[in-house]
Amino acid sequence: MIKIVIGIDIGGTNTVFGAVNLEGDILIESSMPTNLYDNINDYLNHLSKAIDSVLNSISFNYKLIGIGIGAPNGNIYKGTIEYAPNLKWRGSVDFVKLFKKYYNVPMALTNDANAAALGEMMYGGAKNMKNFIEVTLGTGLGSGFVVNKKIIYGHNGFAGELGHISVDIDGRLCACGRKGCLETYASASGIKRTVLYELRKSNKNSLLRNIKAENLRSKDIYIAATKNDKIALNAFDFTGKILGLKLADAVAITEPEAIFLFGGLALSGDYILKPTLKYFEKFLLPIYKGQVNILLSELNNRNAAVLGAAALILTH
Amino acid sequence: MIKIVIGIDIGGTNTVFGAVNLEGDILIESSMPTNLYDNINDYLNHLSKAIDSVLNSISFNYKLIGIGIGAPNGNIYKGTIEYAPNLKWRGSVDFVKLFKKYYNVPMALTNDANAAALGEMMYGGAKNMKNFIEVTLGTGLGSGFVVNKKIIYGHNGFAGELGHISVDIDGRLCACGRKGCLETYASASGIKRTVLYELRKSNKNSLLRNIKAENLRSKDIYIAATKNDKIALNAFDFTGKILGLKLADAVAITEPEAIFLFGGLALSGDYILKPTLKYFEKFLLPIYKGQVNILLSELNNRNAAVLGAAALILTH
Numbered sequence: 001m002i003k004i005v006i007g008i009d010i011g012g013t014n015t016v017f018g019a020v021n022l023e024g025d026i027l028i029e030s031s032m033p034t035n036l037y038d039n040i041n042d043y044l045n046h047l048s049k050a051i052d053s054v055l056n057s058i059s060f061n062y063k064l065i066g067i068g069i070g071a072p073n074g075n076i077y078k079g080t081i082e083y084a085p086n087l088k089w090r091g092s093v094d095f096v097k098l099f100k101k102y103y104n105v106p107m108a109l110t111n112d113a114n115a116a117a118l119g120e121m122m123y124g125g126a127k128n129m130k131n132f133i134e135v136t137l138g139t140g141l142g143s144g145f146v147v148n149k150k151i152i153y154g155h156n157g158f159a160g161e162l163g164h165i166s167v168d169i170d171g172r173l174c175a176c177g178r179k180g181c182l183e184t185y186a187s188a189s190g191i192k193r194t195v196l197y198e199l200r201k202s203n204k205n206s207l208l209r210n211i212k213a214e215n216l217r218s219k220d221i222y223i224a225a226t227k228n229d230k231i232a233l234n235a236f237d238f239t240g241k242i243l244g245l246k247l248a249d250a251v252a253i254t255e256p257e258a259i260f261l262f263g264g265l266a267l268s269g270d271y272i273l274k275p276t277l278k279y280f281e282k283f284l285l286p287i288y289k290g291q292v293n294i295l296l297s298e299l300n301n302r303n304a305a306v307l308g309a310a311a312l313i314l315t316h
Numbered sequence: 317m318i319k320i321v322i323g324i325d326i327g328g329t330n331t332v333f334g335a336v337n338l339e340g341d342i343l344i345e346s347s348m349p350t351n352l353y354d355n356i357n358d359y360l361n362h363l364s365k366a367i368d369s370v371l372n373s374i375s376f377n378y379k380l381i382g383i384g385i386g387a388p389n390g391n392i393y394k395g396t397i398e399y400a401p402n403l404k405w406r407g408s409v410d411f412v413k414l415f416k417k418y419y420n421v422p423m424a425l426t427n428d429a430n431a432a433a434l435g436e437m438m439y440g441g442a443k444n445m446k447n448f449i450e451v452t453l454g455t456g457l458g459s460g461f462v463v464n465k466k467i468i469y470g471h472n473g474f475a476g477e478l479g480h481i482s483v484d485i486d487g488r489l490c491a492c493g494r495k496g497c498l499e500t501y502a503s504a505s506g507i508k509r510t511v512l513y514e515l516r517k518s519n520k521n522s523l524l525r526n527i528k529a530e531n532l533r534s535k536d537i538y539i540a541a542t543k544n545d546k547i548a549l550n551a552f553d554f555t556g557k558i559l560g561l562k563l564a565d566a567v568a569i570t571e572p573e574a575i576f577l578f579g580g581l582a583l584s585g586d587y588i589l590k591p592t593l594k595y596f597e598k599f600l601l602p603i604y605k606g607q608v609n610i611l612l613s614e615l616n617n618r619n620a621a622v623l624g625a626a627a628l629i630l631t632h
Contacts (some may be wrong), residue, residue: 061505082603131471145569152463154571156449156607164601165565176601195466244449249481255470285480285492306330 004064006051007310008113009303011033011083015052016303019058020310025301030054039096040089040092048102050088067108068312069095070305076155078111081305085175087310102132108312112136112305113160114151116262117144118298119308124260124298131256134297135162135247137265137272140175141183145254149315152254162250165240186243188218194235195221206231211269216296222268232292236268240275245277251292262297262304269296317560318378322367325619326350326387326427331438332619333367336626342619345371363417377485382629385411386431386621395425401491406632426450426620428475430467432578432613433460434631435624440576440614447572450571450613451563453581453588456491456508457499461570465631467599468570478566479503483558492602494573502559504580510551511537517577522547525609538584552584556591563592564599567608578613578620584610600604 004027008017013036018029037043044276055064061146075085079096081087096107110118117134120126126134130149136142141163145152152159163183164176171180172193196213199206200271207224208216208231224232247259265272277294284292320343323435324333327350331566334345348366353359378438390402395412397403412423426434434443442450446465452458456464459466466583479499480492487496490511500506512529515522523540524547525534540548581588593610600608615623 147463147468150464152570155573156571157570158603161568161601161603162570165568166561166599169561170598178599178601184565245482245485246403249565250569252477252480253471253475253566254468254473255477257471283482283485283494285477285494287474287477 003061003065004058004062004065005065005247005260005310005313007308007312008047008067008069009309010069010087010303011305012072015047016306017047017299018061018306019054020307022314023309024307026306028058028312029180029303029306035088038088040093043089044099044102045136048099051103051190064103066108067099067312068115068254068309068314069094069099069107069109070112070309070312071109072112074109074112074114075110076108076114076151076153077157079107081109102300107289110151110312111152111160112308113142114144115308115312116133116154116299116304117146117151117306117308118311119299120260120262120297121146121149122311122314123307124184124304125295126258126260129257131254133162133247133250133254133259134254135261136263137187137257137261138263139187139189140289141187146256147254148294151275164247165246165249167246177298181296182242182246186239186265191218191221191235191265192216193229195237198231198235198241202231204231208232217264217301217306218268222271225271233271236271237275239265240272240277241279243272244276244279244281245283247280248285248288252285253286256287256292258293263297266296317537318376319381320374320378321381321626321629322383323419323622323624324363324383324385325431325457325621325625326385326397326403327621328388331363331369332364332622334619334622334626335370335378336623338630340623340626342622343431344370344374345622350434351404352456354527356409356411359405361416361417364415371578380419380421380596382424382623383415384431384628384630385423386428386519386625386628387411387425388428390427392424392426392469393473395423395597397425414437416476422629426451426467426469426628426630427458427476429458431463431628432615433467433624434460434627435578435615436464436578436613437465437619438627439623440620441611442574442576442626445573447570449478449563449566449570449572449574451577453577454579455456455503455505457503462572463570469524477533478562480564481562483562494513498558498562502562502581503557507534507537507555507581510554512546514551515548518547520546532585534581538587541584541587546599550582552587553591555581556588556593557595557625560595560597561599563574563596563610564601564604565574566602567604571604572608574609574611576611577612578615582612
């Protein structure tokens, strides 16, 4: 009898899920659209059918020991998704309670960055670490803080919003309604804003001038950087400076052994890692210098969101 | 048989210690100079004699169950005092190991801000809280972060240096060698620097002009503020703005239920609390607004350092 966990990653467009064994192998994986279902009950009905069909295709004896869910604005204490701007379900969605009607197994739900942190700890670069920070550099900047092998969830389940610490109170407008949050600079969309600003401000030649603003992706900036494009390289340096400074601040709070960079922008590898490390070391308090690694996530090439969601059950 | 703990608070000038019962009453207290002893062994020899004499004066049957020590740059993992600039003993001092020769009881040592946080949790305003931050506003700014009733000590025991997060990388020179750390603005010495700067910059009347720079204390600024002195009131507002913003950042990391202000500057009461709260609420991420209290420590009128050091044994 092989024990399995279902890991579910709910994104704005698609929901990806998989059956994971205790060693962290994704045995089988599938997906379905998220944004076709305006009603949460319709969504859960279809999701359960899709999961059942995956489970039915498993050819060995298994026991389902739990379901872990990673979702934007997921709240571990309440099992809810709270006012997620990129999902169609408004307000606070009682996800775990509703989904328990379909599967009477242990279920836990948290936000995607916390799930990634758990995945890193169970299956990635943080396997032997007790204290680390996972930073997800996607459309926004998410974070999961691990202290003594446990996620810091906070008083109401809303800890780990590193993306919303302040870089400049008069800075770039943020989706949260305030100005100058870290994620408006250090994220896939943040570096895109930096590039667009630089393109407008200067007359420098750049490969990036050939791409329409609305089509520009952080991957394009990475590709331009590999071709020694100055605008792209400067944008990575600027992003690394702000990220390095704020990660140095985060170290002063939890003093981790390492910080892992995960997600779209982290796929730029050394182009984002090197400037971040350079400024990080420069800005660190002397007692921390040379003591804290910044590493690329070891989950970047795997389906970390599904693994992380599964890890939620295995560590809970 | 009454169980007691010895709590020791090592300061640059004096060492204060007391016998504390499990209810947090300081049964007997005493002190001795710290700075008379260049040699740590001489110091420990005298300290043990002073403690013995206090213990000998106890008239009831007791059992000594441990000794807790709060010291600048104290390291919980190693029981050491690490390169404390205000103490005469250079380098890394193996305090616990050396002091165990005198008392063969459980012993633990941490920095003063962590000790204050433990004192707040055992005997102060955080008695029923699982997640809070203790901020000590003295010569510097110290902090203890409590998550799930446990101090965040970090990978090497150096977590909780909120005083050294960056306000302005080109800002005021800090004792740590860098520029613009939070404690250069938000501390007893920080508000003094703000006042001295304002006095130089403007010609405004102020009661504080009558005090020589080297004699100015944060208490004088408080007294001037109670008399409606504009320079003093502006300095509290400026300090509260920077502190409020950075506490809002700290909330985005650990999402505490409350933040306690402790120490010299916190004795200014509403003069520091009100502007800090005003800007804190303004700068908070919307999901946190109205959810996190900033409170004055309930230990401000007690010997918190001794209580906190004792709490180290009782919670360890």
